[in-house]
Structures are given as C-alpha cells and as structure tokens.
Amino acid sequence: MSDSKLKEATRQYAIRLGDDALVLGHRLSEWCSNGPFLEEDLALTNVALDFIGRARMFYSYAAELAADGSTEDTYAYTRDCREFSNLLIHELPRGDFAFSMARQYLVDVYNLAYMEALRTSADGTLAAIADKAVKESRYHLRRSHDWMLRLGDGTDESRQRLQRAVDELWGYTPELFASDALEQGLADAGIGVDAATLRAAWEQAVSATLAEATLQQPAGDWEVSGGRRGLHTESLGHMLSELQFMQRAYPGLQW
Amino acid sequence: MKTEFTQAELEQLEARFQARIDAEEKIEPKDWMPAGYRKNLVRQISQHAHSEVIGMQPEGNWITRAPSLHRKCVLLAKVQDEGGHGLYLYSATETLGVSREELIEALHEGVAKYASIFNYPALTWADIGAIGWLVDGAAIVNQVSLQRTSYGPYARGMVRICKEESFHQRQGYHIMMTLARGTAEQKAMAQDALDRFWWPSLMMFGPHDAESAHSAQSMKWKIKRQTNDELRQKYVDQSVRQAEVIGLTIPDPALKWNEARGHYDFGEIDWDEFNRVINGNGMCNRQRVAHHIKAHEDGAWVRDAIAAYESKKSRRAGAAAAQGEMSCQTI
Amino acid sequence: MSDHMKLFEVFIRSRRGLDHKHVGSLHAEDAQQALEYARDVYTRRSEGVSIWVVNSSDIVASQEGDCESFYDPLDDKPYRHATHYQLPEEVNNM
Numbered sequence: 300m301s302d303s304k305l306k307e308a309t310r311q312y313a314i315r316l317g318d319d320a321l322v323l324g325h326r327l328s329e330w331c332s333n334g335p336f337l338e339e340d341l342a343l344t345n346v347a348l349d350f351i352g353r354a355r356m357f358y359s360y361a362a363e364l365a366a367d368g369s370t371e372d373t374y375a376y377t378r379d380c381r382e383f384s385n386l387l388i389h390e391l392p393r394g395d396f397a398f399s400m401a402r403q404y405l406v407d408v409y410n411l412a413y414m415e416a417l418r419t420s421a422d423g424t425l426a427a428i429a430d431k432a433v434k435e436s437r438y439h440l441r442r443s444h445d446w447m448l449r450l451g452d453g454t455d456e457s458r459q460r461l462q463r464a465v466d467e468l469w470g471y472t473p474e475l476f477a478s479d480a481l482e483q484g485l486a487d488a489g490i491g492v493d494a495a496t497l498r499a500a501w502e503q504a505v506s507a508t509l510a511e512a513t514l515q516q517p518a519g520d521w522e523v524s525g526g527r528r529g530l531h532t533e534s535l536g537h538m539l540s541e542l543q544f545m546q547r548a549y550p551g552l553q554w
Numbered sequence: 555m556k557t558e559f560t561q562a563e564l565e566q567l568e569a570r571f572q573a574r575i576d577a578e579e580k581i582e583p584k585d586w587m588p589a590g591y592r593k594n595l596v597r598q599i600s601q602h603a604h605s606e607v608i609g610m611q612p613e614g615n616w617i618t619r620a621p622s623l624h625r626k627c628v629l630l631a632k633v634q635d636e637g638g639h640g641l642y643l644y645s646a647t648e649t650l651g652v653s654r655e656e657l658i659e660a661l662h663e664g665v666a667k668y669a670s671i672f673n674y675p676a677l678t679w680a681d682i683g684a685i686g687w688l689v690d691g692a693a694i695v696n697q698v699s700l701q702r703t704s705y706g707p708y709a710r711g712m713v714r715i716c717k718e719e720s721f722h723q724r725q726g727y728h729i730m731m732t733l734a735r736g737t738a739e740q741k742a743m744a745q746d747a748l749d750r751f752w753w754p755s756l757m758m759f760g761p762h763d764a765e766s767a768h769s770a771q772s773m774k775w776k777i778k779r780q781t782n783d784e785l786r787q788k789y790v791d792q793s794v795r796q797a798e799v800i801g802l803t804i805p806d807p808a809l810k811w812n813e814a815r816g817h818y819d820f821g822e823i824d825w826d827e828f829n830r831v832i833n834g835n836g837m838c839n840r841q842r843v844a845h846h847i848k849a850h851e852d853g854a855w856v857r858d859a860i861a862a863y864e865s866k867k868s869r870r871a872g873a874a875a876a877q878g879e880m881s882c883q884t885i
Numbered sequence: 886m887s888d889h890m891k892l893f894e895v896f897i898r899s900r901r902g903l904d905h906k907h908v909g910s911l912h913a914e915d916a917q918q919a920l921e922y923a924r925d926v927y928t929r930r931s932e933g934v935s936i937w938v939v940n941s942s943d944i945v946a947s948q949e950g951d952c953e954s955f956y957d958p959l960d961d962k963p964y965r966h967a968t969h970y971q972l973p974e975e976v977n978n979m
C-alpha cells in the first residue's frame with residue numbers, strides 16, 4: 300500500500316474502532332439510573348465512560364489523520380446509519396440486565412485480546428490507545444465474568460435469562476473475527492489486528508465460562524454480519540436519532 | 555448498651571447531649587442520642603439521599619442526547635456522582651440503624667420526600683445547564699453549611715460531597731455561558747431555562763423560617779446550621795452577579811439591591827405552587843417515583859441471583875472445608 | 886439489596902505513605918465484589934492507591950457505656966505527651 304493509501308486505511312480503521320466503542324458506550328449509558336442497585340449503577344456508568352472515552356480517542360485520531368477540520372464530534376454526530384461501521388453486537392438494544400452483561404462478557408473477552416494485540420501496532424497512536432484500553436478491559440472482563448457466574452449459577456430465573464441472552468447474542472459473534480481487505484491490508488502492514496487469530500482463544504475462554512456458569516453453549520447454527528459495510532439492525536437508526544438529536548435539530552451549532 | 559432509663563437519667567443524658575452539641579462536639583453513631591434527634595436526622599438525611607437519587611432522572615434523561623462527546627462524558631460523570639452521593643448518604647443513615655431497603659420502601663410508598671425541584675421536567679439542553687448552575691448551586695449553598703452539622707457521619711459525607719460537587723455547578727454554568735454567547739436562538743433557550751428553574755430553585759431552601767416545622771429544633775441540635783431564609787438569601791446574592799456576567803435576566807421584577815441590608819431584596823415565592831409540588835402534584839412526581847420503582851423491581855431478580863450464588867458458593871466452601879478436615883484426619 | 890446484601894466498610898489509602906482512612910460503606914454480596922464497587926464508588930477521582938473493605942459486622946467497636954473505664958485512665962498520664970516537659974528555649978525543638 301502507498302503511504303497515502305495506508306493513511307486513509309488507518310483513518311477508516313480508527314473510525315471503525317471508534318464506532319464500536321461509541322455504540323457500546325451509548326448502550327451502557329442507557330443503564331444510568333436504571334441499574335439493579337446503586338453500586339452497580341455506578342459501576343456500569345464507569346464502564347460506559349471508558350468506552351465513550353475510547354471512542355473519543357479513536358475519532359480524534361481519525362480527525363487528525365484527515366486534517367480537514369473535522370473533530371471527534373464530526374464522526375459521532377454527523378454520519379447516518381449507513382456510514383456507521385460498528386460490529387452489530389454492540390448496537391443491539393440493552394435488553395435486560397442479563398442481556399447487557401452477556402454481551403459485555405462476550406465483547407470484553409474479545410476486546411482484551413484485541414487491544415493486547417493492537418498494543419504492538421506499528422502505528423504509535425493506535426498502540427497508545429490500545430495500551431490504555433487494555434487496562435480498562437481487564438477490569439471490565441473481571442466484572443462481566445463474575446456476573447456470568449452469578450447470574451448463570453444463581454436462581455432458575457437468572458439462568459434462564461442469561462441462557463436466552465447468550466442464545467440471542469451468539470449469532471452476532473462470528474462477525475467479531477471476520478475481516479475485509481482493509482483490515483487484512485493493515486494487519487499485513489503491522490498496523491491492524493487480524494481478528495481471525497483471536498478466535499480460538501476466545502472460543503476456549505467463553506466455553507469454559509459458559510460451562511462454569513452452568514450454561515449451554517449455543518449450536519451456532521445462525522449468524523448475521525454487515526456492520527463494517529454499514530448494514531445494521533434497525534435499532535441503530537433509532538439510537539442515532541437520539542444520539543444525534545441536537546445536531547439534527549440545530550445543525551452546526553456549538554454547545 | 556443500656557436502653558431503659560428513668561426520667562431523671564434521661565434528663566441527665568439529654569443535658570449532657572445538648573452540652574456536647576453546644577460545645578461543637580460531633581455526635582457519633584454509638585453515642586446516646588434523643589429519639590427525636592435520631593428521627594429528625596433519619597428524615598433529613600434520607601430526604602437528602604432520595605433527592606440525589608431521584609435527581610439522576612431529569613439529567614439522566616439527556617445523557618443519550620447530549621450535544622457533544624465531551625458534554626456526554628461530563629453529564630454521565632455528573633449523574634454518576636449524584637448516585638454516589640445518594641449512596642454516601644444512605645450509608646450515613648444506616649449508621650442510625652435504618653437500612654437502605656427500608657428507606658427505599660418509604661420512598662416508593664410516598665412516605666419519604668425528596669427535593670421538589672426534581673419534579674420539574676428537563677425539556678431542553680439548556681435545562682441541563684440551568685440544573686447544574688442553579689439547582690446544584692442551591693444544593694451546594696445548603697451542603698456547605700451542612701459540613702458543620704452535628705452528626706459526624708453526615709458531616710463527613712457532606713465534606714466529601716462538597717468536594718466532588720464543585721465541578722457540577724461550574725459545568726452547568728459553562729453550558730449556560732456557551733448558550734448565552736451563541737446564536738439568538740441559543741440565548742433564548744438559556745433564558746427560558748433560567749425563567750423556569752429560578753423560582754423552583756429558591757423553593758429548594760424550604761418554607762420561611764417562621765413556617766418551617768422542623769427548623770427551630772434542628773437548629774438547636776445543630777442538625778441545620780443556618781436557617782432556610784438565611785441560606786436562600788445567600789443563594790440569591792451570589793446568583794444575581796452570575797446571571798449578569800452572562801447577560802441573562804433573573805425573572806423577578808422585585809429583585810433589587812438593598813444598600814441598608816447589604817443584600818438583594820427579592821419577590822415572594824409562589825407558595826401554592828410549592829405546596830402543590832411537595833404534595834405530589836408537580837409535572838413529574840408520578841414519573842419520578844414510577845421510574846425508581848420500575849428500576850428497583852426490574853433489578854429484583856438480579857439481587858436474588860447474586861444472593862443465591864453467594865449461598866451456593868459458601869455452601870461449597872463449607873463442604874470443601876469439611877472434606878479437608880476429613881482428609882486431615884485420615885492422614 | 887440490604888434484604889440480601891451485606892454491608893461493608895471501606896478504607897482508602899490516598900497516597901503511599903499514608904494510613905488507610907475510613908471513607909464510608911457500601912452493599913455487596915462478598916468481599917471481592919465490595920472491593921470492586923469501592924473502586925467505582927469511592928475512587929472516581931483517583932482518590933486511592935489501596936483499598937480495604939471490611940465486613941461491617943466484623944468490626945468490634947467500643948461502646949458509649951465503656952467510655953469511662955476505657956479512655957479515662959489514659960487521661961491522667963500527661964507524661965506521655967511531649968508538651969509535658971518544659972525544656973530551655975535553645976533545645977525546645979527536640
């Protein structure tokens with residue numbers, strides 16, 4: 300890849316990772332004042348803040364690479380559904396507490412491994428963001444892993460809810476490990492992560508936790524993907540109409 | 555600890571208690587205290603705690619719509635702080651022997667009150683500015699005073715809360731300032747928010763001293779350190795200048811500097827409105843409590859699950875320990 | 886919550902070299918969860934480098950009634966305090 304092509308690919312890549320973090324952070328932020336008890340409300344908010352903070356770093360880097368006067372907010376607030384490139388699992392509505400925790404666990408295992416790999420990126424900025432993200436993800440994973448056990452091995456109701464959540468989420472997990480030409484190119488250049496290499500370890504860790512939590516591993520007989528190409532579930536459009544309400548109602552103003 | 559006392563003993567204890575208060579000594583959880591003092595404290599601290607927790611809702615309603623990522627993070631952190639402050643205050647109440655569960659039940663049954671300001675809706679982004687500037691501003695005036703309250707755990711909670719809250723008012727004012735310096739439409743939005751939140755924020759200090767049911771006794775016990783009217787005056791005095799600096803107008807034609815008093819004179823609060831909202835007929839009373847009840851009920855199965863998990867875990871640990879002992883014996 | 890969960894007291898060391906100081910309490914199911922919530926509840930502004938959590942019911946506290954026998958005997962030993970000893974000005978920073 301030529302330098303300018305590589306730069307543009309890196310910018311796209313930063314936007315993707317920013318989208319993943321923002322969309323998940325937004326879903327988590329919806330828990331604020333809705334948690335099952337006050338301590339958990341505060342903890343969930345901390346995780347939400349970590350992800351939104353992560354999105355800001357990736358977007359700011361994308362804006363820096365673009366050098367066209369755009370900012371982190373340009374990416375968050377002025378793009379519509381088809382331009383958002385997050386993996387689908389992040390955008391699914393928060394559901395009940397079991398659903399949010401199951402999703403969190405599945406992506407935390409992934410994120411920790413992903414960010415550990417990105418830490419060695421040839422791109423210094425991406426590596427620095429990943430370095431910070433690794434610390435956060437370690438904490439996130441400890442939390443969500445504990446919740447998997449508590450809910451899975453808790454009451455009948457909690458196990459049923461958690462099982463249902465895992466079943467509903469499972470078909471969105473293969474997308475985590477897919478990659479396209481852009482990501483392949485960046486992985487070859489030592490800048491991006493080849494997610495496929497993380498799959499075996501992820502499956503092993505998740506299987507072990509599901510077993511410990513007395514849950515059945517879903518059959519894996521369906522899967523949906525498309526986020527990186529801007530093909531989303533319908534829920535994302537509604538999320539964006541809320542997220543971007545102010546920019547849509549009062550375009551271009553500073554707040 | 556002895557709990558039954560003769561009348562003479564009781565009087566002696568009360569005299570000693572009051573002497574301690576008069577000497578500015580703090581009362582700590584294990585100290586003897588008059589039943590009325592305890593009751594009064596539980597009422598005030600739990601009301602304060604509920605206000606923090608219910609107060610998460612009007613602002614929480616804008617987290618998902620905040621206009622920039624920076625503002626979103628600030629708001630999220632602020633609302634989270636409110637939850638934390640509620641938690642500190644529930645903790646302080648628990649030192650008086652009342653559990654958080656009981657307090658929440660009282661809130662759901664409508665027995666316990668919270669600040670009436672949170673029954674007003676946050677309709678525009680400017681309202682988030684107005685809430686930070688005015689509502690947190692009023693709360694801080696009250697809380698700074700309460701750092702010297704006579705009950706130790708409450709006073710320490712207040713110190714912690716005041717330290718954390720200084721950013722709350724400043725971020726709200728910053729939002730208002732940005733709007734006031736923005737387009738005509740933005741400035742109008744800011745003025746409208748000030749118009750709607752000014753009077754309710756004055757009501758936060760409660761009824762006039764002469765009409766306040768708990769005031770005199772609370773002052774004597776130093777649960778409260780300054781009266782409702784003193785605190786309200788202080789708040790008005792500081793707010794006038796803040797509004798001027800950003801070119802907004804406080805919606806009170808009677809507002810005028812009184813050279814002789816060294817304070818601003820201001821108009822009379824609409825006490826009918828105050829009573830209406832306190833008695834459950836504000837714009838959002840029903841939704842606020844319903845929201846809290848729903849979150850609490852939706853969380854019941856989660857709380858049950860962790861309790862079940864925990865008891866399984868300790869049973870397993872117990873069984874493992876028993877197993878361990880047996881194998882020791884075999885050896 | 887308090888129908889199930891236990892009450893824990895939280896102590897935080899704000900800087901290396903300082904004592905752990907009591908900051909408040911919280912509800913959690915076990916000590917590990919209490920530790921994690923303590924981080925979220927009491928160190929949101931990096932207030933700590935180390936956290937202790939203690940089951941509230943494990944704290945043994947002196948009682949009001951014991952006060953006289955507990956503390957008063959210590960009141961009459963002023964010779965334990967540095968200020969008890971009047972020394973010449975030149976060496977008084979001892």
